[in-house]
Amino acid sequence: MTLAGDRLTNFPDSECAGQADGTGWHWQSWEGLPYLTCSLLDRWSHGFFTRDFSPRGPIELTEILEPGARVYRLQQVHGNAVLNTTELPPVVAPGPETPPQSYESADGLVAVRELEALWVCSADCVPVLIADDRTGLVAAVHAGWRGTAAKILPEAIAQLVAQGSKRENLKIAMGPAIAGKVYQVSVEVAAELGATIAPKSAVSATADGICEFLHQLPATPVSADPEPGKVRLDVRLCNALQLQQLGIDLSQLAIAPFCTYSDSARFFSYRRDRLKKVQWSGIVSACGTSPC
Template sequence: MNVKVIRARALDGVAHGFLGRRGGVSEGVHAGLNVGTGSQDDPAVVEENRRRARDAVLPGSTLVTLYQVHSADAVTVLSPFEERLRPRADSLVTNRPGLALGILTADCAPVLFADRQAGVIGAAHAGWKGAIGGVTDSTLAAMEALGARRERVAAAIGPCIARASYEVDESFFRRFADAEPENERFFADGKPGHFRFDLEAYVAHRLAAAGVKTVEMLGLDTYGDADRFFSYRRATHRGEPDYGRQISIIGLG
């Protein structure tokens, strides 16, 4: 089965793709295109999946990823680094051709950025911690340091857990409401003492508030579509021993 690449209209003309679990060689709970080096999957299988993912988006490029830690930290990549030397951060930016920037997710929101005119791209991992911490703001600042202008940047938010699937408790809600009272609009009532959080809409809000004029939300729910996507929360609810990770990639040819 071929790798399924989901593309955003906002990023037309830039090599990019949001990949799910289709087209890989992993088996069992990791079945499909698991690219998670931190998973319990066979490392050789994961490496093959990463190769397939890269070639589906930008053949011949060098894939660079991070040791993601749910931070707001962005790193500028000017040359490839070894996998074992991955920076601990949650966003990558570059203006160098031949590099494919990769973000791994399993419910968190992947965000891909491009200023076509400046030839600057970025990729961010926006879980709730990184999102409220400002990982998208850090990405834009790092892109601007390379010559991008945020009003020219287009951003697309890929597959992530949807509000219908994302139940959180009162303390989670309070953290966002205390940060900005208007954040309450990203929550719907859940069972008593709980809420349902719209991560994708919140990330889009942060991008727009930062001055990004073109923001595309793909509206794809990782939790609710087990055939297409890996989901940490779904694996937890099912009592599975581990979970796969999907990748989102952007690069300059």
């Protein structure tokens, strides 16, 4: 895979929102409500849920995907910490006399057993679901720009490898997020992400120098913005370029052709509405070729 020479063919060039048909992405329906699935992950129960499911949380949504699976979620903090499911308790339904459950602070989860449902939430940041085609294990990652700058996705993959995965067996789906065409950030923010994929000689350059390096990439994650000191940033493509550096092949990756900012009918967007409302994304680990 050479992203420097190839376009990400399943990422839309001209529109922020697109049709799922023909891209490996498919709309499913539960009681008339739409959620998105990716053909790369057909073997696993999974879904990128829309605003229509609000305020349902992971317990209720797991019943849609895989009734009876153990449910895990986090308190997301825009960092690069990744936990596995032995490090935190499953989510339990609150009772009339029980206090609200507290959650571990992290932005990535890795399953270690079958039938574990992993959940992340987003409202512009990138929800990433990862599955191992051999072991059946999965990971779920919340990758905002800060987490991407801290390389949370490579950290999650490293933890899957530590559990016995091989990179060539991974299937990775990046769900709906704010598209690069509408995501205005400072040059300094773009440079933080660029430093994770630039060669060492470029990393030592100024923020403008790193952005210039990014502009020169054929599959560039940045584009011009009319405001001085600003650029448009494609966070999903930054994550894809990090995957390239790990040797992940383009055939192992799918990027949803939907923009949370532009598609107000389907998705919450913090950048658009400035409201703390989220949509959930989840995946359930399965039994692989090895004993589970």
